[in-house]
Amino acid sequence: MTATSMAPVPLATPLAPEVPRRRSARIGRAGPTTYLIALVLIAVCIGPVVYIILGGFRTNAQITADPAGFPGPWEIGNYIEVLKSSIFWRQVGNSVICASFTAIGVVVLGVMASYVLARYEFAGRGAMYSLFAAGLMFPITVAITPLYIMIRGLGLTNSLAGVILPQIAFGLPTTIIILVPFLRAIPKELEEAAAMDGASRLGFFFRMVVQLSIPGVVTTGILAFIASWNSYLLPLFILNNESSYTLPLGVQSFASQYSVDTARVLAFTSLSMIPAVVFFLIFQRRIVGGLTGAVKG
Amino acid sequence: MTTTVPQASLSGTGARVAPAPAGRRRGKGPDWRKRLEIALLTGPAILVFLAFVILPVLMAAYYGFFKWKGFGPPKNFVGLDNYKIILQDSAFHDALLHNGFIVVLSLLIQGPIAVVVALLLNQKMAGRGLIRVLIFVPYVVSEVIVGTGWSLMLQTTGAVNAVLAKVGLPGADWLSDPKVALWSLIMIITWKYIGFAVILFLAGLQSIPEELFEAAAIDGATYWQTQRRITLPLLGPTLRIWAFLSIIGALQLFDLVYIIWGQYVASTAGTSTMATYMVSNGRNAGNYGFGNAVAVVLFLISLVIALVYQRFVLRRDTEGALTERKK
Numbered sequence: 001m002t003a004t005s006m007a008p009v010p011l012a013t014p015l016a017p018e019v020p021r022r023r024s025a026r027i028g029r030a031g032p033t034t035y036l037i038a039l040v041l042i043a044v045c046i047g048p049v050v051y052i053i054l055g056g057f058r059t060n061a062q063i064t065a066d067p068a069g070f071p072g073p074w075e076i077g078n079y080i081e082v083l084k085s086s087i088f089w090r091q092v093g094n095s096v097i098c099a100s101f102t103a104i105g106v107v108v109l110g111v112m113a114s115y116v117l118a119r120y121e122f123a124g125r126g127a128m129y130s131l132f133a134a135g136l137m138f139p140i141t142v143a144i145t146p147l148y149i150m151i152r153g154l155g156l157t158n159s160l161a162g163v164i165l166p167q168i169a170f171g172l173p174t175t176i177i178i179l180v181p182f183l184r185a186i187p188k189e190l191e192e193a194a195a196m197d198g199a200s201r202l203g204f205f206f207r208m209v210v211q212l213s214i215p216g217v218v219t220t221g222i223l224a225f226i227a228s229w230n231s232y233l234l235p236l237f238i239l240n241n242e243s244s245y246t247l248p249l250g251v252q253s254f255a256s257q258y259s260v261d262t263a264r265v266l267a268f269t270s271l272s273m274i275p276a277v278v279f280f281l282i283f284q285r286r287i288v289g290g291l292t293g294a295v296k297g
Numbered sequence: 298m299t300t301t302v303p304q305a306s307l308s309g310t311g312a313r314v315a316p317a318p319a320g321r322r323r324g325k326g327p328d329w330r331k332r333l334e335i336a337l338l339t340g341p342a343i344l345v346f347l348a349f350v351i352l353p354v355l356m357a358a359y360y361g362f363f364k365w366k367g368f369g370p371p372k373n374f375v376g377l378d379n380y381k382i383i384l385q386d387s388a389f390h391d392a393l394l395h396n397g398f399i400v401v402l403s404l405l406i407q408g409p410i411a412v413v414v415a416l417l418l419n420q421k422m423a424g425r426g427l428i429r430v431l432i433f434v435p436y437v438v439s440e441v442i443v444g445t446g447w448s449l450m451l452q453t454t455g456a457v458n459a460v461l462a463k464v465g466l467p468g469a470d471w472l473s474d475p476k477v478a479l480w481s482l483i484m485i486i487t488w489k490y491i492g493f494a495v496i497l498f499l500a501g502l503q504s505i506p507e508e509l510f511e512a513a514a515i516d517g518a519t520y521w522q523t524q525r526r527i528t529l530p531l532l533g534p535t536l537r538i539w540a541f542l543s544i545i546g547a548l549q550l551f552d553l554v555y556i557i558w559g560q561y562v563a564s565t566a567g568t569s570t571m572a573t574y575m576v577s578n579g580r581n582a583g584n585y586g587f588g589n590a591v592a593v594v595l596f597l598i599s600l601v602i603a604l605v606y607q608r609f610v611l612r613r614d615t616e617g618a619l620t621e622r623k624k
Contacts, residue, residue: 034417034420034422035422037414037417038417038418038422038428041414041428041432042428042431042432044488045431045432045434045435045488045492046431046434048435048443048446048447048450048488049434049435049438049446051446051450051456052442052446055449064454066459067450067454067455067456067458067459068456068457068459068460068463105345109341109342109345110342112338112339112341112342113338113339113341113342113343115338116334116335116338116339117339120331120334120335122331122332122335128339128343131343131346132342132346135346135350136542136545137545137599137600137603138350138354138596138599139545139546139549141549141551141572141575141595142354142357142549142592142595142596142599143349143350143353143354143357143592144576144592145357145360145575145579145580145585145588145589145591145592146352146353146354146356146357146360146589146592147349147353148580149356149360149367149585150349150352150353150356165345165349166349168345168349169345169346169348169349169350170349170350172342172345172346176342201331201334202334205338226437229439230437230438230439230440230441231439232439232440232441232552232556233551233552237580248439248440248441248442249441251441251442251445252441252445252556255445262449265445265449266446266449269442269445269446272439272442273438273439273442276437276438276439277434277437277438280430280433280434280437281430284429284430284433
């Protein structure tokens with residue numbers, strides 16, 4: 001939207017460089033204070049995470065002697081032991097399955113619905129959008145008790161499908177809210193050109209929209225993946241059998257089972273956060289970009 | 298598809314000549330076809346959404362009228378008894394109070410800090426991208442990991458007290474002292490969610506047109522004048538959306554409390570929330586009728602707050618969000 005509205009202002013561009021850089025008020029230059037504050041902030045944000053990772057490289061004796069110290073000597077036994085255990089890998093597998101299918105489901109259903117909401121004119125469009133947007137107001141907490149009864153009725157307790165289906169449903173509001181403005185920004189001229197070339201509206205959807213919307217789709221897909229990877233409440237209700245646990249449940253049961261073996265708990269915990277953090281680091285630009293779109297929309 | 302070619306191209310050109318009535322833009326194509334496409338594309342999403350989001354809420358409203366252990370169809374209709382018990386239960390009052398406390402403090406602590414941080418990070422500086430990513434990391438790490446990590450660090454013999462001792466400050470019983478525990482929770486919540494606010498505000502800042510800042514600079518406005526007169530007012534919509542998400546999230550808080558304090562300790566440490574009350578008195582106690590009634594109460598409280606907020610605060614932002622047309 002912004003791109004098209006800014007295009008017909010050609011005068012602004014040649015003038016802009018004339019304004020002396022140091023007077024540009026939006027981009028003040030960061031002074032030493034800013035860097036100091038930024039450093040403190042980073043230390044506060046990253047400190048606990050680093051503590052968890054480093055703690056896994058220590059022994060319990062080290063942790064007891066000095067809870068806030070550094071590893072000395074470094075001890076990799078905790079990590080190796082966790083990596084050798086089959087329980088850990090089974091939980092990784094379960095989490096991967098849950099998160100992947102959730103992300104795919106959310107994206108496929110979300111793109112289709114958002115396309116209609118963004119580009120079709122029909123009675124009830126506003127109502128449909130509001131229906132999905134209303135979902136934002138109600139995180140899974142409100143629905144969890146009856147949802148459990150329903151999943152049990154469907155015979156899906158202890159099965160990953162019982163987690164995936166509700167997660168897709170609860171992922172739809174965010175996805176649609178991010179994707180609708182995104183799809184609406186695809187220029188009408190493109191659609192008209194496609195129509196002139198003989199593409200039906202559905203043909204336009206499959207040939208053009210799906211490809212043009214890939215940045216938005218990646219954003220929403222990653223968000224859904226991370227949300228599913230981290231989700232706790234739904235698996236807590238649905239998965240009661242240890243072999244069907246996803247990682248968050250695994251971390252918790254591991255932490256209570258080995259509560260005296262702090263170092264091993266820390267190792268298990270840090271290994272379980274790797275995929276979500278790595279995914280985020282790879283796609284952080286897109287995630288931030290997607291949020292920008294949602295805010296503007 | 299091939300048969301519709303002439304029609305489609307005709308209507309395409311037609312639309313450019315007379316773009317007036319919105320519904321008839323592609324006009325000529327038979328109406329049922331458009332309806333079929335709409336049904337085909339939105340059907341699956343609507344179906345899944347209704348089945349797993351809307352239906353459970355309705356089910357909760359139904360089951361909430363029964364005393365029911367969760368097996369077989371509910372038969373023991375008790376009317377509003379469950380609701381009477383909830384509203385008279387001092388444990389629920391405590392939980393409600395804690396939720397309210399968390400809502401208010403989340404807004405008061407995270408909001409101002411995040412605005413200042415976003416303004417600072419919106420300047421030209423080395424490593425800006427890296428800083429943003431690092432600030433967002435706590436938000437990406439799961440509640441279970443945050444809960445496990447912090448509960449280890451906040452033990453009386455944990456890292457936090459050890460660090461405080463090194464600096465010469467007194468430690469505290471962060472997790473079980475009822476006077477301190479709720480503040481510990483607030484601290485953890487702030488740590489976990491402030492990155493989200495910062496990223497959101499940064500995104501909002503970037504959508505403010507550059508021309509405004511240039512105009513202000515030409516008029517000789519100082520940096521802070523510009524922020525106060527231009528940036529903050531234009532950041533309004535973003536702030537209001539963030540506040541909305543923050544309020545709803547705080548009302549439904551469950552994971553962190555349940556993981557750190559467990560279902561029993563939460564009430565004695567003074568950190569229970571409506572959601573932990575719901576789970577420990579509903580499913581964990583085997584009283585599904587009662588649990589559903591708590592869900593309904595939680596739902597209604599969230600709904601009323603959301604509607605009031607949308608009516609009085611968000612109205613000007615969402616107005617025209619969908620109806621707006623390109624000029």
